[in-house]
Amino acid sequence: MIKEVLKIYSSDSVKAIARLRKNLDLPMARIFLESLELQEVNAIEFRLVLEMTTQAELPLLKTC
Numbered sequence: 001m002i003k004e005v006l007k008i009y010s011s012d013s014v015k016a017i018a019r020l021r022k023n024l025d026l027p028m029a030r031i032f033l034e035s036l037e038l039q040e041v042n043a044i045e046f047r048l049v050l051e052m053t054t055q056a057e058l059p060l061l062k063t064c
Contacts (some may be wrong), residue, residue, distance in 0.1 A: 002028050009036060027057045 001023060009016035017036055023029035035046055038044040 001026070002032060004033065005029075005036075027061060031057055 001019075005016045005019050008019065013036070016031075017033065020029045020033040020036065024033070031050060031053045035049045038049060041042070041049070
């Protein structure tokens with residue numbers, strides 16, 4: 001699903017974000033949604049948000 005969302009994002013960011021919102025039950029969707037919702041971020045900021053969001057999801061994944 002993430003590959004598809006990233007492909008869509010390059011041409012239609014609104015559609016890609018909507019797709020992620022429909023899949024909030026998936027940790028990867030939540031992680032990428034946090035990053036893609038940010039406006040005008042550079043690659044370093046994007047990576048940092050991905051890392052921080054992933055770290056926030058880890059405790060939830062460990063309990064599953």
